[in-house]
Amino acid sequence: MRVYDLIQKKKNGEELTPAELDFLVQGYTNGTIPDYQMSAFAMAVYFQSMTPAETAALTDAMARSGDTVDLSCFGDLSVDKHSTGGVGDKTTLIVAPLVASLGCKVAKMSGRGLGHTGGTVDKLESIPGYKTTLTGEEFLSQVSEIGVAVIGQSGNLAPADKKLYALRDVTATVDSIPLIASSIMSKKLAAGSHSIVLDVKFGSGAFMKTEEDAATLARAMVDIGTECGRNVTAVLTNMDIPLGCGIGNALEVAEAMQVLRGEGPDDLRRVSLVLAAHMVSLSLGITVDEAMVRVEDALDNGHAWNTFCRWITAQGGDPLVCQDPSRMKQSSIIREVRAPRSGYITHMNTEKIGEAAVVLGAGRARKEDDIDPAAGLRILKKTGDLVHEGDALAILHTEREDAFEDGAARYLDAIAFGEDAPAAMPLISRVIRAENK
C-alpha cells in the first residue's frame, strides 16, 4: 500500500477500506507516515467527508492504536458518559454516583478544562485530597465495590488521536464532522465501557453552535459506536445558557452536591436526570421511562448522595467536604456585578461567560497555568429574567482586584438586554439512538 494512492483515492471522493484506514492510522502512530502526508489526508477528508463505514473504521483503528481498558469483568453494566464541552456543566459529578447507586458500573476517565469550557478532573481536584490518579487495580476494585471511580486520562489511550488532533489544530482541519466524531469516539471506545451516553451540546457556549450541526455530529458518533458493538445514545442539550448557576471548580462541586441532596437549580437537575436515565436504560436493559422512575427515586431517597460521599472518600477526598462544602478553598474577593440598565435578559453569550470565569482564575490561559479552585462566578439572573438597573446579576469570586474588573467587564459584555421577554428555549432538544435512523 502507498500513502500517496490513499490520499489520491480520498481526494477523488472514493471510499477507503478498513485495511487502508488501519494502514494510515498505524503508520502515522509509529512515525512511518509523516505529518505532511497525514495533513493532506485530513484535508481530503475535510472536503470529501467519509462514509459511516469509513468513519467507524478510522475510529476503530485509532482506538486500537494504544492502550485499551478492559472492563469485561463488569459484563454489560459498564457505562460511560461524555459531554462535548460546556460552561457550568457539572453533570458528571451528579450522574456518575446516581447511576452507580442503581448498580451500573462507572469506570470513567475525564479531561481537564479546555478554553472556556470546564473539565471534570479540575473540578474534582478542588476537593482536598482527591486523587485523580489510581493504579489499574485500585481503579477496578473501587468500581467493583462502590460502582464509580473517576480519574484523569492516563496511559497511552488512543495516541493516534492525540497526534492527529494536534496536526488538525494547525492545519485548519478540526471542524470536520467525521474527524471530530472519530476523535471523540476513539477515546471512548479505548476507555472500555459497553454503553455510552453522549451529551452533545449546542449554542453559544458549545463547540457546535447550531442544533443541526450538533445533531449531525451526534448521529455520526452514535453510528460509530453501534458499528463498533457498543450501546450508544446521544442527548442534545442547550448550551446557549450556562447549566446551573455555578461556574468554576469548587463552586460547581458545591452545586452538584446540592442537586444530589435534592436541592439546586432545576435545569441542572433535569439534564442530569435525563442523562442518568439513558445511562441506566442502556446499562440495565430497561426502558427509559422505567429508568427515569429509578433515577428520580435514587436522587430523592439519598442513595445517590450516599454513593457520592463513599466515592469521594474512597478516592482520598476530605470526607468533611460532604458535610461542609466551605472546606473547599474560598476566594478572598466575592463581589456582585450589577445590571447597567433595566429590561429583560434576552441572551447570554455563554462562551464569553466561560471566558469571564477563566480570567477570574477558574481556567487556564496557557496549558501550563495553574487554576484557582475557588475562582469563578455564581449567576443570579438568567435569560428571560426581568431585571432593574442596579440589580445584582452575578457574584464573582477571585483573588485579584484586576481580575475582578476584567471578569466583570467580560460578564456584562456577555449579557444582552431588551424590552421584550425572549422566546423560551428547550433545555433538551432531542435524543438520537441507534434504532431511530
Ligand code: URA
Ligand atoms: N474534542 C475531541 O476530543 N476531538 C475533536 O476533534 C474535537 C473535540
